[in-house]
Amino acid sequence: MSKVVIIGAGTFGLSTAKCIHTTRPSTQLSVVSSPSKLAPTDDYSKVVRIDYTSPERMEEAIATSMAWDMEFPHYQRHIGRVVRYERPYADTFDEINATRKKLGLLPRENCTSKYEENFGNRAVTQNSEPVLYTYNSDDKMIIWGSLIDEARETAKNACTTSGGQFYEDAVVSLIHNHERITEIRLESGISIDAATSEVILAPGPWFMQILEASSIALPPSDRAPVATGLFSFDLEVNDTKALELRDIPMLSDIGHADFLPPVNEQHNVCKVTWTETFTNFGSGSLSIIEDLSDSPLAKYHLIKTIKWIRKVAPVLKGAKVIAIRSYWDGVTRTQDPLITRHPGINNLTCAAGGSFNRAKGFPDQGVVILATVEGEPTARYGWNVEKTGNQHDQPTLVAKGDFITMNEQANLHIQEVMGGYAHKSIHELLRDNPDDVCII
Numbered sequence: 001m002s003k004v005v006i007i008g009a010g011t012f013g014l015s016t017a018k019c020i021h022t023t024r025p026s027t028q029l030s031v032v033s034s035p036s037k038l039a040p041t042d043d044y045s046k047v048v049r050i051d052y053t054s055p056e057r058m059e060e061a062i063a064t065s066m067a068w069d070m071e072f073p074h075y076q077r078h079i080g081r082v083v084r085y086e087r088p089y090a091d092t093f094d095e096i097n098a099t100r101k102k103l104g105l106l107p108r109e110n111c112t113s114k115y116e117e118n119f120g121n122r123a124v125t126q127n128s129e130p131v132l133y134t135y136n137s138d139d140k141m142i143i144w145g146s147l148i149d150e151a152r153e154t155a156k157n158a159c160t161t162s163g164g165q166f167y168e169d170a171v172v173s174l175i176h177n178h179e180r181i182t183e184i185r186l187e188s189g190i191s192i193d194a195a196t197s198e199v200i201l202a203p204g205p206w207f208m209q210i211l212e213a214s215s216i217a218l219p220p221s222d223r224a225p226v227a228t229g230l231f232s233f234d235l236e237v238n239d240t241k242a243l244e245l246r247d248i249p250m251l252s253d254i255g256h257a258d259f260l261p262p263v264n265e266q267h268n269v270c271k272v273t274w275t276e277t278f279t280n281f282g283s284g285s286l287s288i289i290e291d292l293s294d295s296p297l298a299k300y301h302l303i304k305t306i307k308w309i310r311k312v313a314p315v316l317k318g319a320k321v322i323a324i325r326s327y328w329d330g331v332t333r334t335q336d337p338l339i340t341r342h343p344g345i346n347n348l349t350c351a352a353g354g355s356f357n358r359a360k361g362f363p364d365q366g367v368v369i370l371a372t373v374e375g376e377p378t379a380r381y382g383w384n385v386e387k388t389g390n391q392h393d394q395p396t397l398v399a400k401g402d403f404i405t406m407n408e409q410a411n412l413h414i415q416e417v418m419g420g421y422a423h424k425s426i427h428e429l430l431r432d433n434p435d436d437v438c439i440i
């Protein structure tokens with residue numbers, strides 16, 4: 001493998017660049033990437049979580065967690081995670097424990113006190129049945145923004161020292177002769193000769209779009225990374241509150257939201273992700289990636305998020321919403337990534353489909369991608385995969401609907417939930433900071 005071009009400097013592309021640089025130093029490496037604020041890699045904090053219902057994914061997460069300890073101890077914060085399961089999701093808790101037992105791990109325990117002591121609430125009950133709370137001491141937070149900045153610098157140096165190039169540019173299409181990619185066309189007009197290169201296509205949720213623009217066969221529908229969106233909110237707190245929040249655990253309320261505290265002492269911002277996901281098919285066959293953060297749906301989800309925080313995490317009282325982000329990930333039906341050689345184009349390897357759980361793979365994802373390029377693929381990540389009983393490990397992160405329908409419904413309700421603020425844009429709301437809309 002003398003020449004490689006990686007398209008996309010996100011989690012998958014950067015992890016692969018790191019692996020090629022360290023294990024194949026004689027390979028000429030080039031990377032093409034146009035970072036986007038809609039890409040999940042361009043975020044500032046992430047969770048490495050170790051709870052899955054499938055034994056393979058649980059074992060994979062344990063190995064990955066050890067790789068973080070070995071390679072990036074300074075980017076991790078061992079604050080653990082409280083997980084809240086309302087009744088419809090309590091089965092997931094039991095399934096995770098069944099898998100833990102199978103793997104010889106101690107079961108997760110119901111641990112209401114950890115929630116109560118950190119989130120300023122008595123444990124909420126529903127229909128007089130207790131909601132389940134666990135504390136996963138082994139889940140960790142990653143100081144992600146700094147890690148990615150460093151990884152992009154390393155990738156740039158790797159390109160230069162290997163004789164390749166780092167292009168801050170967007171790929172418009174891949175030109176091919178039905179057997180090989182011969183040329184990569186960039187937005188700036190540059191054309192990269194790829195006839196003798198291996199091409200690794202890792203553009204996250206834009207994967208399908210690039211294949212379609214290049215008239216290259218798309219994966220079968222159950223392996224296609226479908227662009228799936230959600231909204232995430234930045235909450236600013238004062239110095240005293242930031243100090244109080246910095247060491248509390250993360251909180252996941254399954255089916256609703258995730259809370260991550262500030263990443264370090266320079267940071268007064270915490271993140272709440274509202275996990276009501278959507279596709280955006282418009283009139284075509286591909287889910288379209290757009291910045292939807294000024295839509296009625298974004299406002300509606302903002303209101304739901306604030307209500308959720310007030311009910312479930314009153315410790316955030318006083319926090320102010322300062323940004324709304326529209327993020328997208330490619331989600332496959334099995335929620336396993338698509339990492340495989342393209343069956344029709346010989347020098348093309350596909351690496352996409354993070355499915356809301358692959359930031360954690362950063363230390364070792366590239367090893368799997370490189371092995372695939374070199375002829376040792378992982379069967380579960382293939383182009384065609386036999387269906388197993390366990391298709392979804394995070395069923396709540398499969399799209400809840402299509403943006404257009406959800407947005408229309410939100411539009412109907414927005415007046416009722418936002419009153420006089422309903423007609424304001426998100427930009428105006430964030431500028432004016434009305435107490436009942438932007439302050440917890």
Ligand SMILES: Cc1cc2nc3c(=O)[nH]c(=O)nc-3n(C[C@H](O)[C@H](O)[C@H](O)COP(=O)(O)OP(=O)(O)OC[C@H]3O[C@@H](n4cnc5c(N)ncnc54)[C@H](O)[C@@H]3O)c2cc1C
Nearest residue numbers: 008010011012034036040041047171204354356357359360
């Ligand atoms: C809100 C949110 C929170 C998440 N939190 C977690 C978490 O806590 N833990 C976890 O394990 N996982 C998490 N995930 C999932 C994880 O972040 C993603 O699965 C992973 O980052 C995907 O990486 P990627 O490289 O496939 O894609 P991306 O992050 O999308 O990176 C692809 C890169 O390619 C670039 N690109 C796209 N098109 C082109 C083009 N035409 N030309 C050149 N470059 C292009 C993009 O701009 C981007 O920089 C989360 C996902 C989301 C959306």
